[in-house]
Amino acid sequence: VMALCDLPAEFGIDNPAVTSAFPEDVVVRAREMRASMPSGTGAYTNSQGILEFRQDIADYITDRDEHVAYPANIFLTNGASAGIEMVLNGLISDDKDAIMIPIPQYPIYSALIGRLGARQIGYYLDEDLGWAVAKEELQTRLDDAKKQGLNVKALAMINPGNPTGQVLSRDDLEVICKFCAKNNIVLLADEVYQRNVYTEEKTFTSAKKIALETPGCECLQLVSFHSTSKGFIGECGRRGGYMELHHIDPYVQTQLYKLASSGLCSGVPGQIMTSLMVKPPLPCGESYDTFMKEEGEIYESLKRRAKILVDGLNSIDGIECVQAEGAMYAFPRITNFPEKAIVEAKAEGQSPDTLYALSLLEETGICVVPASGFGQAPGRIGFRTTFLPPEDKVIKAVGEFKRHHELFCNKYS
Ligand SMILES: Cc1ncc(COP(=O)(O)O)c(C=O)c1O
Incomplete structure (x- = not known):
């Protein structure tokens, strides 16, 4: 629809060779939208x-x-x-x-x-x-x-x-x-x-x-x-x-x-x-089924990924995470953060969770945001991560979170 709104009419909406490449409801919608923008998309x-x-x-x-x-x-x-x-x-x-x-x-x-x-x-x-x-x-x-x-x-x-x-x-x-x-x-x-x-x-x-x-x-x-x-x-x-x-x-x-x-x-x-x-495609429209299928698959996959990530984080000794009911993120806390790591972070002028996030990045290539960037209760240490990557990557990341956490705790124990 956006493409048909943007293209000059003779190369788009008024050109049968072009419109025939689109589902009919897409063309109808683009026509409707263009009527609401008489001066085009550049005005x-x-x-x-x-x-x-x-x-x-x-x-x-x-x-x-x-x-x-x-x-x-x-x-x-x-x-x-x-x-x-x-x-x-x-x-x-x-x-x-x-x-x-x-x-x-x-x-x-x-x-x-x-x-x-x-x-x-x-x-x-x-x-x-x-x-x-x-x-x-x-x-x-x-x-x-x-x-x-x-x-x-x-x-x-x-x-x-x-x-x-x-x-x-x-x-x-x-x-x-x-x-x-x-x-x-x-x-x-x-x-x-x-x-x-x-x-x-x-x-x-x-x-x-x-x-x-x-x-x-x-x-x-x-x-x-x-x-x-x-x-x-x-x-x-x-x-x-x-x-x-x-x-x-x-x-x-x-x-x-x-x-x-x-x-x-x-x-x-x-x-x-x-x-x-x-105002997505209507049930009577040609593109409705494609739209619903695509949206449904993304929804189901996000739902699965949320669970894989949070359950995976909770399976790590020393990490606790509230179930992600919505949005796209998990916000776990670290409950066994080693005392020595806190001392080192302080000596380096960093928050403990920044030290942890940098260590995770260097060891695994996974980039998370230190929880202190979002604010948290005093004394809490954690990070924010997301379940947006594809499912296989989320599964892999869970293994890497675990491997890194053990390494980190051993290093500072
Ligand atoms: C809670 C929240 N509000 C607002 C925004 C900003 O969104 P937008 O891209 O619409 O500016 C974000 C983006 O991540 C967000 O998470």
């Missing part, structure tokens, strides 16, 4: 994004949540990152402003908050409870922030989690939504992994659905983010995504529109990709 669009594509997103959200969504509240963005940056830009005005972020977190939050001169207030996810969020933890951190004279403006949550891989339960989500509503804190719901749920016991529930169905959340101000980078398409280079504003003051929404206008518009290929993500 600026509305700063919120092409209206018809925003309508596709609104339909997707309406279907997902069983509550009506409106194109006027949707902004197409260059990936979720651009949306998160825009909203933080709008929220932060001085160094007394603070944003609550989960620990561990995806580091875009700490980086942007730091760059915009605000303060980050970490709330710890509870590893022993499968990375759940405790109401008391949120309240304690908010009280601490207030004592420091800080003005907590927003709280970021990531569901399903990166780096932790948990899928938040309805109860968890209610706790967060009620907390934000009660304290007049804007909820930033990072839901880029909403399709990546592998456990039978849980399903993805959006923060917006909770906001609309939970007494006490009527006033919740919410911005949620989604992206073409994840799911089963993984089109991260297209830089597509959207944010949806819910219950945001119209004046604030206007200011966000101004911010979006200062960047003119998000990239058109990313906008096309986002529309394709939320």
Whole structure:
């Protein structure tokens, strides 16, 4: 579809030799999209994004949540990152402003908050409870922030989690939504992994659905983010995504529109990709079966890989890992980290998990991220890894994790 949107009509959509190479529903979709872009893919669009594509997103959200969504509240963005940056830009005005972020977190939050001169207030996810969020933890951190004279403006949550891989339960989500509503804190719901749920016991529930169905959340101000980078398409280079504003003051929404206008518009290929993500082939279309087969295979494989990786890590003496229910990552902790390695890391000015990650890289060629890069409870040592590589590589990696762990422990014992 993207190719047919891009090609000049006489070499593409109006050329039977070309269109005959595509399934009929692809050609129909490209025609529809081209009609929404009368100036082609090389022109600026509305700063919120092409209206018809925003309508596709609104339909997707309406279907997902069983509550009506409106194109006027949707902004197409260059990936979720651009949306998160825009909203933080709008929220932060001085160094007394603070944003609550989960620990561990995806580091875009700490980086942007730091760059915009605000303060980050970490709330710890509870590893022993499968990375759940405790109401008391949120309240304690908010009280601490207030004592420091800080003005907590927003709280970021990531569901399903990166780096932790948990899928938040309805109860968890209610706790967060009620907390934000009660304290007049804007909820930033990072839901880029909403399709990546592998456990039978849980399903993805959006923060917006909770906001609309939970007494006490009527006033919740919410911005949620989604992206073409994840799911089963993984089109991260297209830089597509959207944010949806819910219950945001119209004046604030206007200011966000101004911010979006200062960047003119998000990239058109990313906008096309986002529309394709939320409106995939229809059951009556020629490409439906191919699409479903491909998507199903990727989903089943990711599900298997998540289990292979986490079970494999848990089979190593001295490594513990919470099951990855969603997203694309495992976030194990090392429970028998040798004391001598801690001393050496300190002498070299490194965190212990950086020493471990570098040793793993040198010994096996496997690159993981030290857990300290995402934040973790004091004294915890671990790393983040992913189950994105092909299954045979994940199986091989598990063996290598084990071999390296034994070598590392022996070296420093
Ligand atoms: C939790 C989370 N949020 C946002 C992003 C950014 O995604 P995008 O490529 O859409 O900017 C990522 C990317 O890994 C992520 O893991």
